[in-house]
Amino acid sequence: MDFKNKLIRKSALELAKLIATGELSAEEVTSAFLERIEEAEPRLHAFINLFPDFAFEEVSRMEARFQKDGENTPFAGVPVAVKDDLSTKELLTTCGSKMLENFVPVYDATVVKKVKDAGVVLLGKTNMDEFAAGSSTETSYFGPTMNPWDTSRVPGGSSGGSAAAVASYEVPWAIGSDTGGSIRQPASFCGIVGMKPTYGLVSRYGLTAFASSLDQVGPMARNVKDCAAMLGVIAGHDSLDGTSIQVEIPGYSGMLGGNVKGVKVGVVKELAGESIEAGVLDLFNRSLDLLEGLGACVEEVSLPSLKYALSVYSIIASAEASSNLARYDGVRYGFRTDEPVEDVWEMYAKTRAEGFGMEVKRRIMLGTYVLSAGHYDQYYSKAQMIRTLIAEDFSSAWEKCDLLVSPTSPTTAFQLGEKLVDPLKMYMADMCTIPVNLAGIPAISIPCGLSDGLPVGFQIMGPPLGELKVLDVAYAMEGAIGFEEKTAEKVLPS
Amino acid sequence: MRFETTIGLEIHVELSTASKMFCGCSALFGGEPNTHTCPGCLGHPGSLPVTNRQAVAYGIMLALALNCEIAPRSIFHRKNYFYPDMPKNYQISQYDVPLSSGGSLEIDMGDYIRRVGITRVHLEEDTGKSIHVGESGRIHGADFSLEDFNRAGIPLAEIVTEPHLKSPEEARVFLQSLRSIIIYLGISDCKMEEGSLRCDANISISADERIGTKVEVKNMNSFKSLYRALVFEEERQRSLLQEGKTIVQETRHWDESNGVAIPMRTKEEAFDYRYFPEPDLVPLELDPTWVEEIRKKIPELPAAKLERFQSQYSLPQDVAMVLVGEEEMADFFERSADSKASPVEIGKWMVGDISAILNEKGISIKEAPISPQMLGELVLLLEERTISSKMAKEVLLEVFETGKSPRSIVEEKNLLQITDEKELEKIIDEVMAENSKAVDDFRSGKEQALKFLIGNVMKKTRGKANPSLVSDMVRRKLSS
Amino acid sequence: MAISEEEVEHIAKLSAFFLSDEEKKVFAKQLSEVLDCADVISEVDTSNVKPTSYITNLVNVLREDEVKPSLSIEEVMKNAPHVYEGVFKVPRII
Incomplete structure (x- = not known):
């Protein structure tokens, strides 16, 4: 393997170490990944916008900073990709929508600021379903992202761009956002690690809201340790986010011991039944054996309310989205119709008709409907009550189990276009991930094998702020599975 | 036919915090358009609200002053509707779980006292401002509009009354009493002309015991226009009822220059606000000790002060009422009454000559060159017969001109009364x-x-x- | 739970966008299907259950009343689609 191909296959932590010891320069690293991106993008389309000039400027700024006051940041010079729904100052942030095609934010999201402060170098913004409304990255105004394992398939979504970029070695790690599975499901489809933290652990300031009570920013990487390291970078209290939790952030990546002995693991009956594809279920069950082999106590648990999770989610998420997406009106920023208009109301109607895609409109309509007079109690209020029951089911489960597990997605990556025309089928892709967002708990997806040549994800869920436990068990399983070592050469060869 | 008027008011007060309700932008009035804005004020993607502690404290103080119960738990809601002065196309407000409810305010109508129920006091954010460009400068017939978001996000307290007011005059007195209380609390400057105090009214007329139809009247920007608009609406509804016609439930816009309330054209969907709990703001569960601390900070309010001025200083009611009506005047009076001079005389001078001079000069007592000690001195000179009352008037004018003390003016001008x-x-x-x-x-x-x-x-x-x-x-x- | 095209039109108005006749048909069908599915929640007994609007236990998150610098007017207007004399311009409001 040549220099570039060796370099891009290194983990984020390895790269950080090599840069810190001077064995690699930040420029070399940046150039190598940009070269890989140039090579892979025509087949993948993981990025909406790339900022190579900005990346090199960052590198020199960082080096100047280092030379000036000898300050060295933990991950100086390691490249990253950021989902395009996170605000980046002076860098286009489109949310995968025509509405924001030319939108240049005036501020950095807290997460972006933290990443920059750690010396991590942003290479570009990744593709996503428009405003994060989707599970396949096909609803992006800029066209779909392809799955690096099979480019006729979707990478999952909505953080499909970030997942594909990490899986195809375009970047060692990336940042995504997860409202109903938008980090974990694409991580599963692309064979990488993706984590949705506890609601409130990572600041949402600067994350374009889809469903505010469900959205959470999280890390995506090719291994658990990198994922833990990135979580350590982005987690922490933020006074700009009124839902941010005040809690001490442990050095996650340094605390992984892979100790599974005696850990009580509950298999969620409702998420591991007949609705799961056979190949996926088979790999899931083999992973359970492996867990037991590592010393965990595995038993089945039932969370009966999860039966309603998908319905509850579609009501709550679309209700919040309908309100969050109201601000795109062509007044202060973003797209405005070029058509002649009589008055401001017509301007709104045409701007929003032209600026939003079908899936976004569908969700806005659903959300508006469930909140409107005469339907609120039947749908929105009822859904919120069942959300309570779901959260209570999880609470009781924590009395018996340390962690809960399920497949991440009922299927492997599906064909492009396969489910785009059928919203109901598309929504099913998130059935295993949605309950986690409703309960506000942390969960990770790690690759547990290949089914017909396509990756399968294994989901580990923990109690609120149980990140470390989740990561530790994931770390142990990862070692036992050895997924990346077995597959590294299979993904989108040069 | 026997008519009975029923009026309820909905009042918005801009709270005089330094920063806005949910962000750190300045809450000062005016400024070049959009210079007091941030990503939150402009509804940029990813911006989030964080509640201003002082705004909550002011809201609690106002609610307590109006005898409301502070809710142990309250939440913010989103009120969803599209309007170009709304940066997010929803307004953060409170809905069915407000900060406070169940208060009352008694107003003194001279011959009787009216007790007006306060349904609730809640907190919300203000909207921006549309400037209509075109020949008329009004919304109708404008060519286009400009949007200034400096006002967007300024904290508002909304006060909703029960429909307990029985006449336009009661409505006016209520609003004046409320304004006076708010100024005493020091939580808003209550300038109706700058929009920091705004009032909408609901008015209905019942004829022969039949329940009336509620009409909402908006856009009154002075006490006088509130009164005029309600008189107009009262007359209009009465004559319709007399003619046997029905009243349409609608919202009317008061046109001050033409003295009429005209129906507002509204979009059919405008009223489905789709309120739901604001997920970006966690609930308020107010610590009772904090509420008590705030209660202790409430100064003596106008009604109590009026009573005290009459008993402590033996002021006639009309004099006391004028003094109490403005906190600055009341304070000035008390400091002046600290002298050896008679409080009654001091009070009379304040509501008489001093008020006249202040009016003429268009200044407040705070801005005037006279101090409470000077007024005490002047009245004392008069009571000691050192000067005549005619001379006292001259001396007072001289004080306003020069800012010198009455005694030194009298000495300088050799005005001492010959009593030898x-x-x-x-x-x-x-x-x-x-x-x-x-x-x-x-x-x-x-x-x-x-x-x-x-x-x-x-x-x-x-x-x-x-x-x-x-x-x-x-x-x-x-x-x- | 069938949603009529008229209802779809009404919701589209509340949501502030135009729909073509074709879109109205598609949305009427799809929204009906989604709501049919969601109707399963009506079978759950939720008497005595409190709604969850907030998933954290946080309360009283308040900031001090301090003025922070606002954006520069260049930043404010940078993304404005239509501008008149340096201010956001919109078609007439009526």
């Missing part, structure tokens, strides 16, 4: 010698002549003699 009887006697003798005809006239029974003589004594002393003393002495001399 020997000195006066000399002058009186001179006058009587010079006017023997008048002396004779008086002695032959012409009472008129006495005034003539006194007038001449006053002239000779250039007004410095004490008129009643002169009168006594002349009379004495003439009858001797």
Whole structure:
């Protein structure tokens, strides 16, 4: 393997170490990944916008900073990709929508600021379903992202761009956002690690809201340790986010011991039944054996309310989205119709008709409907009550189990276009991930094998702020599975 | 037919915090368009609200002053509707779980007291401002509009009353009383012309016990226009009822220059606000000790002060009411009444000459060059008969001109009243010698002549003699 | 739970966008299907259950009343689609 191909296959932590010891320069690293991106993008389309000039400027700024006051940041010079729904100052942030095609934010999201402060170098913004409304990255105004394992398939979504970029070695790690599975499901489809933290652990300031009570920013990487390291970078209290939790952030990546002995693991009956594809279920069950082999106590648990999770989610998420997406009106920023208009109301109607895609409109309509007079109690209020029951089911489960597990997605990556025309089928892709967002708990997806040549994800869920436990068990399983070592050469060869 | 008017008010008050309700932008009035804005004020993607502690404290203080119960738990809701001055196309407000509810305010109508129920006091954010560009400068007929978001996000307290007001006059007095309370609390400047105090009204007229139809009237920007708009609407509804016509439930816009309330054209969907709990803001569960701390900070309010001014200083009710009506005046009075001078006289001077001068100069008592000590001194000079009341008026004007103390003005201008009887006697003798005809006239029974003589004594002393003393002495001399 | 095209039109108005006749048909069908599915929640007994609007236990998150710098006017207007004399311009509001 040549220099570039060796370099891009290194983990984020390895790269950080090599840069810190001077064995690699930040420029070399940046150039190598940009070269890989140039090579892979025509087949993948993981990025909406790339900022190579900005990346090199960052590198020199960082080096100047280092030379000036000898300050060295933990991950100086390691490249990253950021989902395009996170605000980046002076860098286009489109949310995968025509509405924001030319939108240049005036501020950095807290997460972006933290990443920059750690010396991590942003290479570009990744593709996503428009405003994060989707599970396949096909609803992006800029066209779909392809799955690096099979480019006729979707990478999952909505953080499909970030997942594909990490899986195809375009970047060692990336940042995504997860409202109903938008980090974990694409991580599963692309064979990488993706984590949705506890609601409130990572600041949402600067994350374009889809469903505010469900959205959470999280890390995506090719291994658990990198994922833990990135979580350590982005987690922490933020006074700009009124839902941010005040809690001490442990050095996650340094605390992984892979100790599974005696850990009580509950298999969620409702998420591991007949609705799961056979190949996926088979790999899931083999992973359970492996867990037991590592010393965990595995038993089945039932969370009966999860039966309603998908319905509850579609009501709550679309209700919040309908309100969050109201601000795109062509007044202060973003797209405005070029058509002649009589008055401001017509301007709104045409701007929003032209600026939003079908899936976004569908969700806005659903959300508006469930909140409107005469339907609120039947749908929105009822859904919120069942959300309570779901959260209570999880609470009781924590009395018996340390962690809960399920497949991440009922299927492997599906064909492009396969489910785009059928919203109901598309929504099913998130059935295993949605309950986690409703309960506000942390969960990770790690690759547990290949089914017909396509990756399968294994989901580990923990109690609120149980990140470390989740990561530790994931770390142990990862070692036992050895997924990346077995597959590294299979993904989108040069 | 027997008519009965029922009015309820909905009042918005901009709270005078330094920063906005949910962000750190300045909450000052005005400024070049959009210079007090941030990503939150502009509804940029990813911006989030964080509640201003002081705004909550002010809301609690107002609610307590209006005798409301503070809710142990309250939440914010989103009120969803599209309007170009709304940066997010939803307004963060409170809905069915507000900060406070169940209060009341008693207003003094002179002949009677009206107790007005306060349904609730809640917190919300203000909207931006649309500037209509076109020949008329109004919304109708404008070519286009401009949007200024400086006001967007300024904290508002909304006060909703029960429909307990029975006349436009009661509505006016209520709003004035409320304004006075808010100014006492120091939580808003309540400038109706700048929009920091705004009032909408619901008015219905029942005829012969039949329940009336509610009409909402908006856009009244002074106490007078609130009164005029309600009188207009009362008349309009009454004549419709008399003609046997029905009243349409609608919202009307008060047009001050033409003196009419015209129906507002509204979009059919405008009323489905789709309220739901604001997920970006966690609930308020107010610590009772904090609420008590705030309660302790509430100053003496106008009603209590009025009572005290009457009992403590024996002020007549009308004088006390004027003084209490403005906190600055009341404070000035109390500090002035600290002197040896009579509080009643001080009060009279304040509502009389001083108010007249202030009005004429268009300044407030705070801005005036007179201090409470100066007024005390002036009244004392008068009470000691050092100066006459006519001279006192002159001295007061001089105080406003120069800012010097009354006593120094009197000394400088040699205005001290001649109270020395020997000195006066000399002058009186001179006058009587010079006017023997008048002396004779008086002695032959012409009472008129006495005034003539006194007038001449006053002239000779250039007004410095004490008129009643002169009168006594002349009379004495003439009858001797 | 069938949603009529008229209802779809009404919701589209509340949501502030135009729909073509074709879109109205598609949305009427799809929204009906989604709501049919969601109707399963009506079978759950939720008497005495409190709604969850907030998934954290946080309360009283308040900031001090301090003025922070606002954006520069260049930043404010940078993304404005239509501008008149340096201010956001919109078609007439009526």
